[in-house]
Amino acid sequence: xxxxSTREFLDYFEKVRQRTLKVIACIPPxxxxxxxxxxKFSFADIIRHLATIERYMYAENAQLKPSRYPGHGPDLAxxxxxxxxxxxxxxxxHQMHQESVAIFSRLSAEDLQKKxxxxxxxxxxxxxxxxxxxxxxVHHRAQMYIYLGMLGIPTPPLYGLTSEEVKSRSGN
Numbered sequence: 001x002x003x004x005s006t007r008e009f010l011d012y013f014e015k016v017r018q019r020t021l022k023v024i025a026c027i028p029p030x031x032x033x034x035x036x037x038x039x040k041f042s043f044a045d046i047i048r049h050l051a052t053i054e055r056y057m058y059a060e061n062a063q064l065k066p067s068r069y070p071g072h073g074p075d076l077a078x079x080x081x082x083x084x085x086x087x088x089x090x091x092x093x094h095q096m097h098q099e100s101v102a103i104f105s106r107l108s109a110e111d112l113q114k115k116x117x118x119x120x121x122x123x124x125x126x127x128x129x130x131x132x133x134x135x136x137x138v139h140h141r142a143q144m145y146i147y148l149g150m151l152g153i154p155t156p157p158l159y160g161l162t163s164e165e166v167k168s169r170s171g172n
Contacts, residue, residue, distance in 0.1 A: 003127035006107045013104075016134055017097065020050070020141045022156045024093075026148055029086040036150060041072070043147060044089045046140050048072040051083075051096035058133040059103040061116040062126050069119070104130070 003009045027043045035042040041049065049072035057067040070076060074084035076092060083092035112127040124132075148155050157165070 001131060003112055003130055004109060006104060006109070006112065009112075009127075009130060010101060010104060013130075013134060016137060019158060020137060023141055023144050023148070024090070026153055026155050027086075027144070028153065031151060031153075032086045032089060034147070034151070036147065041143070043144060044074065044084075044086075045072045046144055047089050047093050048074075048076055048083055050137055050140055051093045052076065053136065054133060055096040055100045057119060058129060058136075059100040061118060061129055062107060062111075063103060064114065064116050064126075066117070067119040 024043075024047060032044040033042045035045075052070055052072060057069045060066065060068055074082060076083040078092045078095045081088055081091065083089050107126065112125075112130075114126050115123045116126050116129055117123055118129065145155050161169070
C-alpha cells in the first residue's frame, strides 16, 4: 500500500486505532500492570510504548527530525500528570495520539515522498515509515490479544466475526 494522501492515511490509521482501542477496553483495570514474566512489557507498558513511539519516533522522523523516544515507563507525564494507573495511561495514550495526528496532518504529498532517517540510521521514504508505524501498532495489539488470552479474558473479533463464525458461514 502506497500512501500518497495524508488525509487518506489518517482515515485508515484511525480505523486501525479504533480496533486497538477495542482490545485495550478489554483489559481489566487491575491487570494494567500485569506481565507474564519479569522484565516483559505489562499492558500499561505496551500502551505507553505505542503512545511514545508514535509521537516521539515516528512523528519526529516524519518531520525529518531525530527520534526523541523516552521509553515506556510509568514516569512518563503529560502536563503534570504521570502516565500511571489505567485512566492516566489512557489519557496519555490519547494525548500523544492527538499530538501525532496534528503533526501528520501537516505533511503534504511532497513531504510523504521525502526521505527520513530512522533511529537505526536507515534512510526511508516518509510514507513507508508511516506504514511501518501501523504495522508496529498491529504487532503490539496482537501482543495484547495474547496476554488477554493467557489471562482467560474474552477479546473482540477483529472484523466482527470469530474464525468459528466465518467457518460456519462458509460453503465448506
